Amino acid sequence: MTPWNIVGMAKVKGLDVIALTDHNCARNLPQAMLAGRAYGVQVLAGIEITAKEDVHLLAYFADTEAAVAFGEEVYTRLPDITNRADLFGNQIIIGDDDEPVGLAQKLLLNAIDLSADEIDAWVCAAGGVCVPAHINRGANGMIGALGLMPPLPRFPVVEVCQQLNCSPDAVKGRLILHASDAHQLADIAEQGFSLDVPAPTAKHVFDYLKQR
Numbered sequence: 001m002t003p004w005n006i007v008g009m010a011k012v013k014g015l016d017v018i019a020l021t022d023h024n025c026a027r028n029l030p031q032a033m034l035a036g037r038a039y040g041v042q043v044l045a046g047i048e049i050t051a052k053e054d055v056h057l058l059a060y061f062a063d064t065e066a067a068v069a070f071g072e073e074v075y076t077r078l079p080d081i082t083n084r085a086d087l088f089g090n091q092i093i094i095g096d097d098d099e100p101v102g103l104a105q106k107l108l109l110n111a112i113d114l115s116a117d118e119i120d121a122w123v124c125a126a127g128g129v130c131v132p133a134h135i136n137r138g139a140n141g142m143i144g145a146l147g148l149m150p151p152l153p154r155f156p157v158v159e160v161c162q163q164l165n166c167s168p169d170a171v172k173g174r175l176i177l178h179a180s181d182a183h184q185l186a187d188i189a190e191q192g193f194s195l196d197v198p199a200p201t202a203k204h205v206f207d208y209l210k211q212r
């Protein structure tokens with residue numbers, strides 16, 4: 001799952017726009033953007049943040065620099081627990097030519113020290129868009145972690161796992177996104193979801209989400 005392999009597979013699958021949202025770290029975004037330009041795939045810059053309730057939140061940004069800077073702040077809020085590669089695998093940072101240039105030392109699976117509401121406000125203040133991830137999937141979805149979805153206008157955009165049931169009341173009035181949530185190359189799905197945007201660009205997708 002290197003950035004170039006991810007974007008290359010997205011090209012093979014016929015995807016126009018993808019979002020790269022690594023857990024609690026955004027250091028592989030610059031290479032993903034280079035790959036996107038090389039392969040003709042639009043890449044929306046993002047990061048997946050684990051709130052202290054263990055809720056997963058997607059944060060999307062208009063440009064790579066903002067996402068990487070935000071990612072560094074997220075990383076500082078992780079507990080000072082070193083990753084164990086023998087248990088969780090190496091957390092590799094990729095540089096030019098798709099070669100490793102370093103490792104994220106902290107265990108990226110952990111939650112940061114902010115609640116979901118606090119992260120939402122933080123992302124919005126940084127100019128981004130905050131979207132609860134796979135709200136209907138297990139303990140890391142907002143429904144499983146909190147027992148319900150907060151009432152609107154909070155979290156007007158949500159990601160829903162298509163393979164699982166989701167209560168209509170949880171998504172009523174909200175914009176629903178679907179994604180492959182791929183953690184392996186084989187998990188990257190073919191085209192199966194679209195947004196009504198003027199053109200298939202990361203900017204148009206970001207602006208569309210931001211308007212909601």
